[in-house]
Amino acid sequence: MKLIIAIIQPHRLEQVKEELYKEEVNLITVSEVLGHGRQKGVTEVYRGVRETGNLLRKVRLEIAVNENFVERTIKAIMTGAKTGQTGDGKIFVIDLPECIRIRTGERGGEAIG
Template identity: 50%
Template sequence: MKMIVAILQPHRLETVREALASVGVHGMTASEAQGYGRQGGHKEIYRGAEYEIHFVPKVKIEVAVSDNDEDRAVEAIQTAAQTGRIGDGKIFVMDLSRAVRIRTGEVGEEAL
């Protein structure tokens, strides 16, 4: 099993959710996040004054998938989240050692 953590542009969340659903991945956790990567934040102007925004608003999603689904899921996220502009985000994949469905006690891929 793999845990996919992806940092997205907030407005791509819905597209990514649809893309994952269409490749058979059901279930994810999304949270609002702030961060910066190589672009190092951005600038906003209020009343003529420039403000340096170091931490840009992002959405972080966490998706647990079976080993078989990993490639399809990563590709779906990458395609759906891409705008081609700086700040599109990152995808990280980690090994997942254990999963438990709390309601039934099922473990492993059964629990996903």
């Protein structure tokens, strides 16, 4: 099992969700976060819109998947989130040792879907 964490541009969230649904990835947690990347968030311009300030608004996705879903999820996020400009974000993939569904007590791969 893997936990996929992606930091993306807020305005790409809809496209990313759509791509994920196409790949039948339906379980997702979304939060609004602040952060900055390599350019230290001093100035960010996307499509003519200049943002200044320390920290930029981003959206953070958390998706827990079984191994056979990892590449499909990454591909969906890439397709939905990529604009080709600075600030498109990052995807982190980390090992997930355990997963428990609270309602039933199921564990592991069973509990993820």
